Amino acid sequence: MNNEHIKLSATDARLWFGKKQVLKNVNVAFPENKITALIGPSGCGKSTLLRCFNRMHDLSADARITGNFLLEDQDLYRGNLSATAVRRRIGMVFQQANPFPKSIYENINYGLKINDISKEERPGIIENALKESYIWDEVKDDLQKPATRLSGGQQQRLCIARAVALRPEVILMDEPCSALDPISTSKIEELILKLKQDYTIVIVTHNMQQAQRIADQTVFMYLGEIIEAGSTRQIFNDPQAELTGNYVQGHFG
Amino acid sequence: MNNEHIKLSATDARLWFGKKQVLKNVNVAFPENKITALIGPSGCGKSTLLRCFNRMHDLSADARITGNFLLEDQDLYRGNLSATAVRRRIGMVFQQANPFPKSIYENINYGLKINDISKEERPGIIENALKESYIWDEVKDDLQKPATRLSGGQQQRLCIARAVALRPEVILMDEPCSALDPISTSKIEELILKLKQDYTIVIVTHNMQQAQRIADQTVFMYLGEIIEAGSTRQIFNDPQAELTGNYVQGHFG
């Protein structure tokens, strides 16, 4: 973590579900126009941390969050940003593709409509988002097709297009490839690499190879804490903590 | 497959669920007092094959089975053995631990009661089965505790104890460790290795390391057929079929 411009960060973040503490004193920073991979064994809190950044936990009544979450220098929770505004600037792609049960076109159009983008601009934006997400060629002939009829990989790319269309500043991705076959996975990796020119990307992954292929920086979490963070090369080849070493070599998890 | 005594075997076994053929011309033999591992990609028919041997498919109306299934030289389906008698001699441990929602004691006692084992003998048998299954120490203080309150690994060992208590001749195990942590897994592996002195064991597993650690013989299935069977060493180090090689080296599945 050199002197890059920090786009998104959390300091001293803690989170409880009811009485159970799931995040413990997390400090993490995501540099602009870089891809950060978040790795760690199942249940360590990766998804939970990710969802803190676009205030998805606002929905669950029993989640309690403390600490500072900053986008540039705006506080995500206490400033004058509403949850809706935060989510507008920080897009998210979920572990399981979750297109709306509507047409492909409507899937992207919905966000634009909600965000008051004028009728005239929308078709262009939609086409562009689909192109950016490498799915345009596969769907351009029938944008009215229900999105649920697309294959898993196509659905996931559609969800990325949906996020991209709103031109957020950050895109959070929660294991976007876990349900996909190798071919779809490599298409999405390609896409992520391209997107990093314009966006700051945080990606949760279980796949060590994937982290090494695409991430600039890697963060290793364990039991709700960040054990180690650093350049991907360093984390995988020269981990400081024994735990990190064990994990990246596949000895547990 | 040398000249060991064959305990359990299937010849020319086929099985359909409705119109869908799930087992195609399966020939397989399990030698006495040996551990046989059944491996293969998800959905290839491992569980289905296993369940043929203790007539678990009798319950599902749309399953149709042909072929010969022999225990020693008795036909499991056509002879004078009833399904109940077959199951008495061929015990089973399921992928998900399924203790009865009763006390620990009752869980084992039930099978004994049903099978006419006298009241006096039962406490001894139960204690012994729990000891054999390496769970006695953890539960001996409160045998009246509901079995559902045990941890996953303890439940699985209790299910093994339940099977063992009836002194079957064969024990079928369907991925008994898939839901368990490494410590529970190693305990159960230890147990299986010990049990082979008295029983013939067939175990389905997804875990290549596990198969190598415990199995004497390994059978590789693919799309409802047996591709290759042989000593574990041979299957993993010198597979005859290309498919087997690819699978055990983790290239698919």
Added chain:
Amino acid sequence: MIKKLTPVIEWGTLLLSTGLVCFFLVAILWDLISKGAPSLSWAFISTSPTDGMTRGGILPAIIGTLLLTIITALVAAPFGICCAIYLNEYAADSWLTRIIRASIRNLAGVPSIIYGLFGLALFVQGLQMGTSLVAAGLTLGLLSLPYIIITTEEALRRVPNRMREAALAVGATQFESIRDVVLPSAVPGMLTGLVLTLSRAAGETAPILFTGVAFYINKPAGYLNQEFMTLPYHLYMLSTQHQAIEQVRPLAYGTALVLIILVFLLNLSAFYIRYQYSKHE
């Protein structure tokens, strides 16, 4: 503009509808309780009506309702449960069973008055039972059957298959696995369904109109082959047929309240069973 109004519309719509629904409930209960409570007394529930039903209690109606409910349970529970066990544990999942299941669900939606007609044609007339407690009980039993089958099957379905397999794997026969493992796990769900069904049956009037209920009977308790009084019908009578409608209004309110209390008690016991069950889960 529209955007500004959204929260108003949002909360307006939702709170208004929820509020109205609650208002209905509160209004119903408040009216029944406030006007019914003064009529309640030990004498009211322990004596027969007197003076041309302008005074006295409602004992025969209470006994009639209870007897009727018991007969309904005795008829519907064993048959309904056996049928559900057959459908869920034995019957193959063929197109035939699917049709049977669909028909049973549809029968649960058939208007209760049609069961009354059927009861009249079959029990009163066909089987020569006359208008009587048995005929009415059997009619209500028929009405309850589909509900009991549905709820029991639901409870059986919730018992995971691996429980059945566990029993079979230690050498139990299928019947033993049902008796020793499936039913004990399903009992709370079955009981809840049974009690709720009975509370519904206890409040029914239409099916018994022609099958045995009477305006008045001069003895508190009847026999199986005799006519009987029930709380719902008594309430119907007091509010539409009695010659001194105004004068007996307090009695009508009292009857309504007793009926509601009875039904709610049944419901509460169902909630209690469900609660106990969820605690053990």
Added chain:
Amino acid sequence: DKSIKVKGSDTEVNLAVSLAENFYKVHSDFSVAISGGGSGLGIASLLNGQTDIANSSRPLNSEEIELLKAKGIAIRTVIFAEDATAFIVHRDFPLDSIDVPSLTRILNGQYKTWKPVTGQDMAVNIYGRQSNSGTHSFISKKLNIQFSRDAKEMNGSAQIVEGIKRDKSGIGYVGAGYILHGGVNQPVKVLKITSKKGIKSVSPLDTKAIAAHLYYFQRPLYQFIPITSWNKVDAFIDFEKSAAGQKIITESGYYIIPR
């Protein structure tokens, strides 16, 4: 078997309840179950073999007699009281009496408003009984009309009284047992009936006039009893005829005319 089923006329049902209640005091071994629903219900039950006593406020019609014969049901008929069917209106109704021709036109729907009768331009609301009612058929026979199709068909006579109490433009008909006798606080107004122009109007509450058969809408109340039930109901019929029984009948608002 000492259980008696009594079914039918709404006009008689409350009376029957009182009789049964008092009958029980002397014959506690009998159980008497009483249902109302209308004379038609009683007669139908008779035909269907579902009653021991069919109360009816009208005689059997020829069709029913045929049916009884066809089914081989022999019956005995008991006339145990006399009813004077009352026409009731709201307490504020401007007139105290009404003549039969006007009544006819109101009930058959010819007059849609009260104008021709009272001069008030208010819609006529008829509170009638359903078609199986003996009273319903008695009136329609007596006046030789079909009731207006807008007539409400109430489930029982009591509901008619209830309706009229609130409805200033309503008119309804009920048996004498449904109106208070000798009371000043009648909740509704009981109309006197003028059978012909020029003749003095008669009230259904006028015992003397009724004894002299002077009220236009007076009628006997019947009980039809299948021969097969006669032995069983004998005691009950005797009770009706006893002094105690007769007292209950008159106290209930009905009349006894020696025949």
Added chain:
Amino acid sequence: MKLAIREKTDQAAKLLFRMTGLMVIAILAGIFLMLLWNTGAFFLKVKPFDFITGTQWNPSGNPANYGMLPLLVSTSLVTFGAMCIAIPLGIGTAAYLSDYAGKKLKSFLKPAIEMLASVPSVAIGFLGIVVLGPGIARMAGQSNGLNALNGAILLAVMSLPTIITVTQDALEGVPNAYKEASYSVGANRWQTLIQVTIPAAAPGILAAVMLGVGRAIGETMTVLMATGNASAFPTGFFHSVRTMTATIAIEMGEVPYQTTHYYALFAIAAVLFLMTLLVNIVGEHYVNKYRKYQAS
């Protein structure tokens, strides 16, 4: 016990369950056959067309008229009115319960609404006579409140619990993923509810509505007590109406068995049966569709 005996028991039990199961099913099939049989007997005497389209129901008239159109229209009118009230209220309440209400409030409201479902229909009808009817009469300046509106409101109250519970299940069954997707593109709760959750739950909501309609069509005692039962052709909500169910309830007692009038009532019941069947099948279809969709 010996194995042989245990297996005999097993066989016997299987036989017993099968026999009772099939018997119950046969009896239930009998209801349908009986309706069919008696309806058939009726249509031998009265033409089905006259029955359905006749505008006069007067079985005791001379000649008797068996036109059920006024009854059909009455039933439809009351049901329609009930649904106009119950559907918006039901969906609104269900939405509030599923997406807005806190846990505590919900755990209180849910059983309360189930309580409402269990209030017997005579009790509701009774309140229709003594409270709501007079109230309507006063407010509308009518002389009498026993009319279609009274019935519609009461039926709305009675079908609300069904509509609310099934709709709420449907709304809660909408995968969280959809809601999250909506939030993640910046929608607020109301937009998500209106534009994502409700459309996604539409089949379930339709099923709820259908079940509510079925309940309203089939309800007997409430309408019998509260709608005035005039058999004339209804002309509006302030008119007394006589529904199909009420007609059966009123006239069944008075008919001698095996007469035309008797069969006529079975014919009404058959029409009623078909109507509820249709409504239930549509409802059922959407419930199933909805389940499938939930699974995917």
